[in-house]
Amino acid sequence: MAVDKKKLKVVNNKTHSIDGQGLMQGRSYYTDDLAEQNSLVIKILRSPHAFAHIKSIDVSEAQKLNGVALVLTYKDVPHVSFSRAGQGYPEPSPHDKFILDEYVRYVGDEVAMVAAVDERVAEEALKLIKVEYEVLEPVLDFETAYENKSIIHPEDGIKEMFPIGFEPKKNVAAAYEMEVGDVEKELAKSDVIVDETFYSQAQAHAMLETHSSNARLDAHNRLVIYSSTQTPFHMRRIMATTLGLPVSKIRFIKPRVGGGFGGKQAFHGEMFCALTTLRTGKPSKLVYTREEVFGASYTRHPMRIRMRIGAMKDGRINAIDCRSLSDTGAYGEHSLTVFMIVGSKVLPLYNKVDAVKFGGQVVYTNHVPAGAYRGYGAIQGNYALEATIDILAEKLGMDPKVLREKNSMKEKETSPIFEIMGEGTKGTAMIMESCKLPYCIKRGAELIGWEKNWPRVKVSDTKVRGYGMAIAMQGSGIPFMDMGSCSIKLNDGGSYNVTVGATDIGQGSDTLIAQIVAEELQTSVDNILIYSSDTDLTPFDCGAYASSTTYISGNAAWKAAIKMRERLIKEAAEYLSEKPENVEFDGKIFTSKDKQVSLYDLSVQFLYNKNLHQVSITESYYGHVSPPPFMAAYAEVEVDLETGEYEVLNYVTVTDCGTTINPMLARGQVEGGIVQGLGMACFEDVKYDKKGNLLSNNFLGYHIPTHKEIHKLTSEFADSYEPTGPFGAKSVGEIGIDTPPAVICNAIYNATGVRVHNLPITPEKILKGLKELKK
């Protein structure tokens, strides 16, 4: 039953983030703030070679150094393969990583670990470790990785958890193929065929808090780990399996996290903290340097995507063929699942095709591993698809907006892809119960002045403004796989403790879950005492990924609040000697005819005076569908034809994410995503030298958007209601990042006639293109 949005008092209303002020005031709330004062400091010796075998390693001098507590090499750690990816069970990523290994597969890979009394001693000890390497020929070009004579994973003991196309002897981490209808036949029938290949680069998450973790043993000799993680429950499970410990011996606590964007879904230093504390009995900590975050965590998967699209003269798109090659770097974290999203959360946008095909490989190289990053394949796929759609529109002589309106997804429609493709497995069929994409396209066009401005406006002899657009979709969690849960406990005085496994990593999930519970229980957000996440204290949640939190964890919270409300009414009815159906509750007072009792009194009675008991509820939720948020995006760019430099003057988005639980936070997600996407579209670039050394390993070599580059963002939301979402909401964490590469590519083309097929779209590439056009 749909909720009347106009009657909502907390949800969909302006609500300040509940922790914003405390964080601005500098409260000690992040992982390293909570490390034990006397923690051993852990440092990692990292490989100077892109690919090598450790012939010998001598740590005796390091061990002798005063202040060194522990030195570990591959000889000293469990030889159990695992995946750092931080996913559910069984993981769709190959188990191709050891805590430490005799092979090193990228510059920055772990060689040895030192724990010492302080950072200075630990760093000194690293210098005393003598390693003799047999340097191997690295694979640094992902287009040559397949069946290369250099095999990046020659070792035994690595495996796939279920068939994912894992063929390590061919340098293949995963592979996937699907086809609906007969693409070749439909292409042959088409009046117009376009065939375009695009390259997208690696991107660094660049969250401001570096990867951090710390460990200690509690009074029960259990291992307690604070970690800046998006997935505390997966961490606990994977660590237990890999270290051979019972799950019951490990407690993961996620305090405040300083940004994640997918980068903190994975393991980074947690295993080393655990081993150090277990072996020494002392607390330990590992805080990545900024250089390690760039050079030894993981990046977005670079890809080559070939799009072939066939259409009829009237603009009806018949068939899409998408062939992709993805570079997972040294380890296959999220290799298959990111790859599948290139198809599954991109191609259904054009659901009226008679045939659609998707497939290709994810290959190993000797680069920094790739892994989860906001957008998760959709941004790569969106760039290729939406740039190709513009190329097709030009060939057809159509306005690309009209071409999109004609062929794109509408409400109550579906795509066969939903049932075929899931994340690593089969998908789930679903109808779009909410899809305001047509409105988003129309409204965005009004905001950018499409009719008047497209494709370009000449400003002067040397400056021209170009206008580009794209549409996008994402998902809301993984159906039948992602689960969230929520416990609500009534306190004396009528406040509620709400504990959730949902991991607030800065996106504001604590605030929006508090809003959902407050709305249902007709109270204010400050009466909701929310806490996340702690594997001992909070109920399970899969974690913050796959745009799942608002939809999955939000639904769990809503369900729990509904149950709590029913329970309170039942309890009040008993207290008043009335039937529950006769009792009304306004959030403060229970009323039945002439009798009434306040929540305040009832809550105190239960704990101190009468019918003593604790009132609490736990509920959980998993999706049966994954309703996609949709977006239409437009940009106005001004290009200097003499230099190729350009500015994004205005970036317009209209988003359908159902009800915005917190309109300001939703806008923050959309705009934050757009700015990261603009970074990828315009200048962010992970660069290596010819030996595989990372060149972009600090904020000077890797530029992220600042106030200098971001001018105007115009962000609106469609009036939409998703019947399966909490108060009509869908998720909104990733959709914002998807469009900028295609939108900027299209806008630059419309301004200059230069089509840039490889990201980022730099002034150099534009200028080169302009010179070629003049020939």
Added chain:
Amino acid sequence: MLVTFYLNNTQVSYDVRPDEYLSHTLRSHGIKSVKVGCNESTCGSCTLLVDDKPVMSCSVLTASIEGKHVTTVEGIQEEAAKIAYHFAEEGADQCGFCNAGYALVVYALKREIKNPTEEQIIDYIVGNLCRCSGLQSQLNAIKAYLKEE
């Protein structure tokens, strides 16, 4: 070596190494509001005020602040709350890791430049990176705070 300075107007003396940086000294003395995002003066998270001027404390030698006044966000709690209010109004706050540094740089800007232009504001705060927000909301929040009497 012993260094004596004023931390939020209270005199303190810390025994430090000659090559120790201020962010490290303060964090090791329990002042965890000082966030270290890069430790190479490129992100601004560790911003503090030394004699009222914003500095990146990961690159200021503690030995160099003898006798000076150091302000952390604990020293401007009321102003930080006001700035936080405007960030919340604009939906500009997310992970919060850069926020204490932002509070200090914005507070310093307000004291140093009366009625700054947008360009002056951006020039002043551009060294403080934020990876979460869309930046525009932050700028709007900062402008609203600067307008406060």
